[in-house]
Amino acid sequence: MRLTFLGTGTSTGVPVIGCGCDVCTSLDPRDRRLRTAALVEAGGLSVVIDTGPDFRTQALRAGMTRLDAVLFTHAHYDHVAGLDDVRPFLFDQTRPIPCYAAPATAAALRRVYPYAWGGDAYPGVPVLALRELDGEPFVLEGRYDDTVDVRLPVVPVLVQHGTAPILGFRLGSLAYLTDVSAIPDTSLPLLEGLDVLVLDALRPEPHPMHLSLDEAVAMAEQIGARHTYFVHMAHQVRHAAIRLPAGMTLAYDGLAVNVG
Numbered sequence: 001m002r003l004t005f006l007g008t009g010t011s012t013g014v015p016v017i018g019c020g021c022d023v024c025t026s027l028d029p030r031d032r033r034l035r036t037a038a039l040v041e042a043g044g045l046s047v048v049i050d051t052g053p054d055f056r057t058q059a060l061r062a063g064m065t066r067l068d069a070v071l072f073t074h075a076h077y078d079h080v081a082g083l084d085d086v087r088p089f090l091f092d093q094t095r096p097i098p099c100y101a102a103p104a105t106a107a108a109l110r111r112v113y114p115y116a117w118g119g120d121a122y123p124g125v126p127v128l129a130l131r132e133l134d135g136e137p138f139v140l141e142g143r144y145d146d147t148v149d150v151r152l153p154v155v156p157v158l159v160q161h162g163t164a165p166i167l168g169f170r171l172g173s174l175a176y177l178t179d180v181s182a183i184p185d186t187s188l189p190l191l192e193g194l195d196v197l198v199l200d201a202l203r204p205e206p207h208p209m210h211l212s213l214d215e216a217v218a219m220a221e222q223i224g225a226r227h228t229y230f231v232h233m234a235h236q237v238r239h240a241a242i243r244l245p246a247g248m249t250l251a252y253d254g255l256a257v258n259v260g
């Protein structure tokens, strides 16, 4: 399984419009962050976690040629605003792309993209299928053709994002937890034995909706994955200035890692 960080930035992206700070003007490419999203490839399956407003750019940059499913963590703009741009993946076939989301996220997706789920659509709209998650594990399977014979089990992992419960996902020995301020005790058993953990780490200062860097490091130590990559960084985080314990790294856009 291969994980590609399509974006690693907070909701504004970095640089922030109009900002002249050290990070927003940095020449280090690792300080340029599109909105947080990821691509997971396994045995011919190609799955995206969240489609934020930078999805088109991210798909082009990653050289994506197929998309079998989208997993949504939650319905904030920076995680859903690019969904319409999955349309090119549907040009050569008519089967809908399945989109997996918790009920509250699914309701928001229906509201934002009322034309995408079948019915009275005009020609050219994306054809998607909403799969509401009840918290139980599910299995992703090949979509385009019968040449992909993969069954990829996915375990939804409930996390807190401020006052809202949202989803992270475990795929094999990878867990992807963006937009996290706390992890309930009931979710911790789902995070045992990880090879790779992806975890929210917004900035050094605390924030009600996100883990700070120190909080994220403490959480990563508690979970104990072989390696932890931090995402959703704001412009208070200068990549080259951050020192982390062994086994922990700030992710950056375009970074790809093998899992397991």
Ligand SMILES: [Zn+2]
Binding pocket: 010, 011, 036, 076, 078, 079, 179, 232
């Ligand atoms: Zn976010």
Ligand SMILES: [Zn+2]
Binding pocket: 074, 076, 161, 179
């Ligand atoms: Zn959010």
